[in-house]
Amino acid sequence: MPEIQFREALRQAMVEEMQRDENVFLMGEEVGEYNGAYKVSEGMLAKFGPKRVIDTPISEAGFSGIGVGAAMCGLRPIVEFMSWSFTWVAIDQIVNNAANVRYMSGGQFKIPIVFRGGNGIAHQLGATHSHRMESVYARVPGLVVVAPSTPFDAKGLLKSSIRCDDPVIFLESEMMLNDRGEVPDGEYLVPLGVADVKRGGKDVTIISWGKCMKYAVKAAAMLESEGIDAEIIDLRTLRPLDVNTVAESVRKTHRCVVVDEDWPYGGMGAAVLEQVYKHTFDDLDAPIQRVCCEDVPSPYNHYLEIQMQPSPEKVVAAVKEVCYR
């Protein structure tokens, strides 16, 4: 199987879907002439022309809203955000319009739109450019929230997202775009709303998604040398959450650690954790631990930034705590 970069997997998904359905188009800042701020859409303008690969001015609210309006009228836009951090100014469009219009019109409209871009902390971008937006959007009924961790999942999930008739929040990470992974030639899909057991184990369930899966995987290797056999679940879709897969695992291991880079209070991991408690309380042998960011804005300084974030070591410590080791 060929190994390709995460960004190539995303591009393949968009290209294939745009070839499949002419109502699919891409718009966003620097997606066209510049070939993508992070080179995700490299070559797409040349392939599809300016009608379908559209450079926008820096108007996140404006072009998000245009995307939603276009989706209401039969198109299937892919809206790229250079960073999900910039969507604080577009939230009204995403929440009140993309998510609510279907419900408040009594189901008269469907909104097949994908919003995608880099989410979370990258590297020394400071407080404004390091937001983790999953908890902001995963709270909202009407939205689907997806966060892949591998090139394989990225391609399969993005294709499913583009075919989905509901608005999808697709969370990537600048820190993952260079990651390489096996992606088969030819058509395949990864279903939305299905978590993936990335590593089987019996002693503890580590739940994570997106970039933080890296920490989970490293931690599991470190734990293995200490005789702790960790199961890793990649949620992949944060909304709707695949509670069954999670609960099944925790019922087996009796211990659970949630790893994410959101803030501790009201963060995404807290919501996941609440669901785990709800479904597995009587099976738990220890309180669920959460490894997440410190409760501060993202600092600029490299060392402080590292300190603020989760790490494999922090995951190992949390796992030992729930294993009473």
Place this chain on the structure above:
Amino acid sequence: MPIEITMPQLSDTMTEGTVVKWKKAEGQAVKSGEEIAEVETDKATMPMEAFDDGTLAAILIAEGDKVQVGQVLAVLAGKGEDAAAVKKQYAAGKGAGAADAEPAVEDQEAGQEGTTSPDAAERAAVKDKKQPPAAVADVAKSVPAGGTPERVVASPLAKRMAADVAVDLSQIRGTGPGGRVVQKDVETAAAAKPAEKKPETGTAAGLAPRVVSGQKQVVLMTKMRATIAQRLQASKQSLPHYYETLDIDCENVLAVRGRLNAAMEKEGVRLSLVDFIAKALAVALLRHPTVNATFDGHQVTMYGDVNLGMAVALPSGLIVPVLRGVNQMGLKEIRLRTTDLIDRARQQRLKQEEMTGGTFTISNLGNYGIREFTAIINPPEVAVLAIAAAEKRPVCQGDQVVARTMMSVTLSSDHRVIDGATAAEFLRTFKSLMEEPGMMLV
């Protein structure tokens, strides 16, 4: 100056430890680095080493006792010191300043224990059984006074497991943070239970505990006891019980049993009367399906198999293991499976599915010589058979009074489902099978 050996902190989370075993006796010489005792921490049992040379002058903490980190466990007499004098000094309670500074109650009692009368030791032992571990007691302190049950801190899984294997959580020492009882603690307790409960005959320790004259003892209901109380009360109050008693002549069945046991002697199988009862019931119940049934208040479910519940008395309460599919078993299998089931019931190692799904229950007090009694139905079942002792009784045969081995059984039935005549017919079938075991083949 005497050297005090204190409870070491063997891990960063350890707050207290138990002296499992002293490896040295009083009067023996001890070298630095030599193991003098085994200490159980919150994580493991570990060797405790002496840090100095000397003679073990006095052991202040008995094996099995739990003390706080830093508390004095024993005293070494240093070079040139008189071990006997040191022992005397500590026995009189005049330890070094460090020991005096420890005001904990346990400390005082522990101090007494090594030196005072066996009475005190016994009281301490009784106290141990009643008291939850120290950390749990901390939590209990926050419960307002006035008889509120103490809250046992346990993980949800540990609570569920403890209920499954009928282990009393309050009797388990939690090793989790804050004394939380966790999965492995329950597993350990369940495994250790039978050994713990083994009666020590011939010693004072084997005697039944006694409430001290002039005093009274209040025992809180264990969770298991409370469950039994609630279930039995609900059954007796809400099910319209009625009772029918019948005497069964056991001469024939005992004769058959004798022959079969002789034949199977080499195999080491010894059938008991209750195996025949189980077999006869399996046949009778399938012939009278209304009795082999459950009732949920709306519908009666009758079964094509007989899952026979057998009430077993444990020190902690009553449990009912279920022998599934008795109708498919021969007498030998019944015997072997019953033995296994009851053994494991006593060890509290039954699986959940071995305690549920019964279609009929028997309660056997024959071993106690009980002549006749009634049992309470185990819902959703609709009947229970109380089996009394098989004993020689004078019986009229025609005009003759002869001695026969007789056994009285009493069927308790739920009148909502089983009418008196139905119950009587069932009993008559059962009686005929018991009195002529060959009829079971018919």
Place this chain on the structure above:
Amino acid sequence: MDGLAITLPRIGWEGGNAYGVGCLVRWSDAEMSVVDKPRVKRPTKAKTDQRAHEMLRMMLLIRRFEERTYQEYTRPGQRIGGFCHLYSGQEAVAVGIAAVFAKGKDYLITAYRDHGHSLALGMDPGAAMAEMFGRATGCSKGKGGSMHLFQAEVGNLGGHGIVGSQIPLGAGAAFACKYKNTGGVCFTLFGDGAINQGVHNETLNLASLWKLPVVFIVENNGVAMGTQVERSSAEVELERRGSGYHMPYQAFDGNDLDQVIDVVGEAADRARAGSGPTYLVANTYRFRGHSMSDAMKYRTKEELEQARRRDPLVIYEARLREAGAIGDEQLEAMDAEVRKQVDAAVKFAIDSPHPDAQDLYSDVYSEKYPLEKK
């Protein structure tokens, strides 16, 4: 409620004003002359008398519908809840747009004062009233309410509750028309309050940059909630807020149905021809408060007096009368018919069931999850 007394309409034919209270701020002398000295010879934009009657009738229906909505809202044991914004006084804008609206390819989107536009585009008054009553038969199954009336099959992209939020959606609909080359346009309406929102700037720029077939129409009723234009916009000539985007902008008399048809029609033609968006300001007047709880203390008696003479229904009726296109008898019959229609709508709403408890969970998503679409 005392404060509201001043706003009660005078329903009926007395006093020379058939339609209730109206007034206007900042009309030009020329605009006032439409009423003061109607140009007898000026033809209506309607090609036939029948078409003219239909438009007058629609304006009248909207007026009666809104007056009845007010009554139902304020009736003890209130059956209409939430926020409710009435369109009385602005009818000519919606009816004028509907006159140039190409059903099947055009779209209209507006803010929360959306009853008039929905009726003008053909929504059944029963479905609209039932929606306000929260009934399952409402156009949005009782899940939208007064502010969120939608009718997908006629291109009614809805009423939207957040001020200005719908402006980019309108441009998005226009984007779809252009992308699919349908020849459709999107009439994107918003109030004078919305022009101060950020997306107003963003969308105007994007729409012009991409030459989207959109007609932006500011319904300037003079008051953003309770704040007059002078106190909310540094530039009081609101059409100039459309400058700087390289598109035509223009203000016009939004109370004159013929002018609305003229000006909006022309802008729509531009859009259809691929020349991009137009920014229009329809000067009009809101007879009612911003919403039901608005005592309108910000208005003077003089202002109301002036507005009464500028009522769009009065203007159009006068024009038809002068053209000999309508008479008392027809008008009376028309009013009776409209009142009956509104009565029926209310009865329909009252008789309709509330949504099932199960409906709470429907229409959140289009899809079932897990989702895998081959």
